[in-house]
Amino acid sequence: MKKTNLRETFEPLTTGVFKNNATFRLVLGTCPTLAVTTSALNGLSMGLATTFVLVCSNAIVSLMRNFIPRKVRIPAYILVIATFSTMVQMIMRKWLPDMYESLGLFLSLVVVNCILLARAESFASLNPVLPSVLDGIGIGLGFTFSLTLLGFIRELLGTGSVFGFEIKPLIEAGLPMTIFILPAGGFMVYGFMMVLFNVAVKAAENKIAAVKAAKAFRSEGGDE
Amino acid sequence: MPYVLLLVINAVFVNNFVLSRFLGICPFLGVSKKTETALGMGLAVIFVMGVASVITYAIDLALVAGGMEYLRTIVFILVIAALIQLVEIFVKRFSPSLYSALGVYLPLITTNCAVLGVAIMNVTELSTVNVLYAFVNGIASGVGFTIAILILAGIREKLELADIPESFKGFPITLIAASIIAMSFAAFSGLSF
Numbered sequence: 001m002k003k004t005n006l007r008e009t010f011e012p013l014t015t016g017v018f019k020n021n022a023t024f025r026l027v028l029g030t031c032p033t034l035a036v037t038t039s040a041l042n043g044l045s046m047g048l049a050t051t052f053v054l055v056c057s058n059a060i061v062s063l064m065r066n067f068i069p070r071k072v073r074i075p076a077y078i079l080v081i082a083t084f085s086t087m088v089q090m091i092m093r094k095w096l097p098d099m100y101e102s103l104g105l106f107l108s109l110v111v112v113n114c115i116l117l118a119r120a121e122s123f124a125s126l127n128p129v130l131p132s133v134l135d136g137i138g139i140g141l142g143f144t145f146s147l148t149l150l151g152f153i154r155e156l157l158g159t160g161s162v163f164g165f166e167i168k169p170l171i172e173a174g175l176p177m178t179i180f181i182l183p184a185g186g187f188m189v190y191g192f193m194m195v196l197f198n199v200a201v202k203a204a205e206n207k208i209a210a211v212k213a214a215k216a217f218r219s220e221g222g223d224e
Numbered sequence: 225m226p227y228v229l230l231l232v233i234n235a236v237f238v239n240n241f242v243l244s245r246f247l248g249i250c251p252f253l254g255v256s257k258k259t260e261t262a263l264g265m266g267l268a269v270i271f272v273m274g275v276a277s278v279i280t281y282a283i284d285l286a287l288v289a290g291g292m293e294y295l296r297t298i299v300f301i302l303v304i305a306a307l308i309q310l311v312e313i314f315v316k317r318f319s320p321s322l323y324s325a326l327g328v329y330l331p332l333i334t335t336n337c338a339v340l341g342v343a344i345m346n347v348t349e350l351s352t353v354n355v356l357y358a359f360v361n362g363i364a365s366g367v368g369f370t371i372a373i374l375i376l377a378g379i380r381e382k383l384e385l386a387d388i389p390e391s392f393k394g395f396p397i398t399l400i401a402a403s404i405i406a407m408s409f410a411a412f413s414g415l416s417f
Contacts, residue, residue, distance in 0.1 A: 027395050030253060031337045035246035074334070075305055082298040090294065108297045108344050112337040114250055183244045184407035191399030198391045 012123075012131050016138020022115045023146035023190075024197035029115040032106050033147060034186040040163050043151030045099050046106065047144025049092065053084040053110055054119060054143075055136035061124040062132035068125075077120040078111070085110040115143060146193075153189050154180045228360050235364035237412040241338050242372040243405060244413070248338030252373050253398060255332070262377035265332075266370025270363060272311060272333050273342050276304050277362025280343035281355050300343050305334050338369055375405055 022028045029050070036046040057080050061068075068076045089107050092100045100107065110116070119139055124132040155161055158180035160170040170176065179185045241247045248269070255265045280300050287293060312330045316323045333339060342365045346358040379401045388397050 027253065028250075030249040031246050034249060075302070078301055078305060078334075079298070082301050086294065086297050089297065105341060105344060105348075109247075109337045109341060111297055111301050112340050179407070182406075182410055183246065184403045184410055186246070187399050187403030187406055191396045191403060194396045194399065195391050198396070202391070 010134065012135035013138040016135060016140075017142040017145060018201065020139065021142040021146060021197065022139050023143060023150075024194050025201070026115075026118070027194075028118055029113045029143060030190075031109065032113060033150065034183070034190060035106050036103055037147055037151040037154055037186065038158070038181045039155040039161075040148055040151035042099075042102055043147035043149075044144060045096070046103055047140070047147040049088045049103075049107065050110055050113060050115065051137065051140025051144055053081060053088055054116055054140045055133055056084045057081045057116055058119055058124040058132040058136035059129055061120045062127060062129045065125045073121075073125065074117070077117060077125075081116045081120070082111045115139065150186075150189055150193060153193070154185060157189075158182075158185060228357070231357060231360050232364040232367075233415070235361055236368040236371065237409070238415050240368045240372055240409050240412075241341070241365045242369055243402075243409040245341070247341040248336050248369055251332060251336055252369075252376065252402070253395065256373050256377040256380055256398070259374060259377045259381060262373045263370070266366070266373050268330055268333060269336065269338065269369050270366030272304075272308060272330070273339055273362040273366040273369075274359060275311065275362075276307055276339050276343055277346055277358045278355060279303060279307060281346055281358040284347040296344065296347070297340075300340055304339055304343065308334050338365065342366075372405065372409075376402060379405075 016022075020026055023030075023033050032046055032050070037043045057077070060080050061077055064076075064080075085108070088110065089100075092103075092107060119135060123135050127135070152162065155163075156167075157177055159178075160167050160176035177185075180189065235241070239245055242249065242252045251265055251269075256262050280303060283299060283303060284296065287295060287299065308330055312323075315330070342362050346361055376398070380398060383397060383401065392400075
């Protein structure tokens, strides 16, 4: 019995990464997704910065869920989110100045990332602290995963490098296509990745359904 | 005066907010199913961006004078949220017809990163800054947003009738259409000043 409880507790963590993947399934937080994914490293750091803000704001919102009047909840959430995103900005400026430069405007714009407000409103304000934190980690890691993936693909196709390391043969062959690090390429890669993700999730769901059906069939057969 | 013109062309075409700066993608994808709703959203954004540019610019002068630039994000987002509420009340009171046109879109703009984006850009990136330039930049960026969302809405209306593979339906095909629009807007980048 305990095992199922444990699974239920950690469910927000796993659904956040795949089934409720913020980027490909919920289509939230699209602005930073497209803007910073010109390289895998940018995507990764943006993802981690957002995850930090998301986990902290989810925790605080969930702690205060019984004290915030319904009518002013949105400004209250925005204030909590803005506080943490300012913290991230300051931390990065101090210790990661290069990253601070390359993320630029979008680091201040973490505050209007719809993922944060959506999770505060639809999850953290209704659930206790632990699930909210886990939901934050799950959704955050899912976001980080998809940003890194998009950044990886765009960097590889656009400049012929992986995490900043140039792959000489690719570049010498003249394969990199600059279009992929331009805005147009961003939209395109995002669109095609979403197709792949949808196909993959659908296939997985069909498989699970098939396994369940087979099990049900077998148990029925066993009864007879 | 020539600088103002350059500012407008730059904000509308060369550095289009949606298609080359990636600001305001959420409403760009979310509210572009029909041309009329897209136009309503666009007008609301132009309006709020213009007003927000002026007000946040004035507030930033006070913040800089007090040496509190680090409060920018928090103060700006609160001002914008309050401003949108205020605008909503005023429009409702004085122009019911405009309210019925913009009504539902106004609250949505709070989380439109384009508004905060233009406010922050006005105080950090604009080369020679004064309040007129900030206002012009706000309006022109809003116009750029409106043009982009209108084009996309026009294409999506046609896509409704097209025969699209199952897994491309919805967002993926919209993103690919947006990619082609962005490609054509990339041509404007030759006009760099």
